[in-house]
Amino acid sequence: MESPLLGLTLHLCGNDLGFEGMTALCDVKYAPNLSSLTLDVAGNHLQPEGTAPLGGLCESTTLQFLTIIADDNQLGMEGLATFPMLVELCNLQSLTLSLRNNGIDDQGINHLALLPDHTNLKTFSLDVSH
Numbered sequence: 001m002e003s004p005l006l007g008l009t010l011h012l013c014g015n016d017l018g019f020e021g022m023t024a025l026c027d028v029k030y031a032p033n034l035s036s037l038t039l040d041v042a043g044n045h046l047q048p049e050g051t052a053p054l055g056g057l058c059e060s061t062t063l064q065f066l067t068i069i070a071d072d073n074q075l076g077m078e079g080l081a082t083f084p085m086l087v088e089l090c091n092l093q094s095l096t097l098s099l100r101n102n103g104i105d106d107q108g109i110n111h112l113a114l115l116p117d118h119t120n121l122k123t124f125s126l127d128v129s130h
Contacts, residue, residue, distance in 0.1 A: 007036040014043040019050055026056040034061040042071040042098075048078030055082065058089040067096040075102040080112060087119045094123040104128050 008031065017025070025039065037057065044050075050073065057063055066086075073079075079102065087095060097112065109128050116124045 004033065005031040006033055008034060009038040009040075011040040012044065013040055017041060017044040017046065017050070019047070019053065022046065022050050023053040023056070026053040032061060034063055036065040037061075037063060038067040038069075040069040042069050042073070044070075044073060046070060046073035046075060046079070048074070048076050051075060051079045051082035054086050055089060058086065061090075063090045064092060065094040066090070066092055069098040070102065071098055071100040073102055075099065075104070077103075077105065077108050080104065080108050083112060084115060084118075087115055087121060091120055093121065095121055096123075096125040098127040100127060100129050102128070 010025065012021075012025075015021070021044070022041070025041075051070075054068070057066070080099075083095075083097065086092070095115070099112075109126075112126055112128070115121060
């Protein structure tokens with residue numbers, strides 16, 4: 001039976017998810033109709049590769065609204081590479097990113113700030129404060 005789940009909010013702050021945990025979270029085959037997701041993974045010691053599984057969100061959902069709170073991790077510049085790909089693959093309408101305290105420099109901030117110019121995003125919010 002297909003799940004009627006349209007929206008999902010997961011608050012998993014202050015754990016130690018890592019790559020395997022993010023892969024499990026992003027395997028949303030159980031909710032193919034999911035259109036809205038809030039994923040709070042702040043303080044999980046995520047390394048740059050920890051964002052790669054986010055691409056799995058697009059493979060099996062109709063995701064349109066995505067909020068990712070990944071403050072206080074170690075994503076760095078490499079971890080940012082996933083977000084432009086994610087926006088394009090999912091054809092997102094709305095993206096909210098909170099990436100505070102992740103070692104992101106000015107170049108990374110500028111790169112992310114250009115996302116709305118090259119996508120179909122209708123709303124975009126970015127927080128990379130320290």
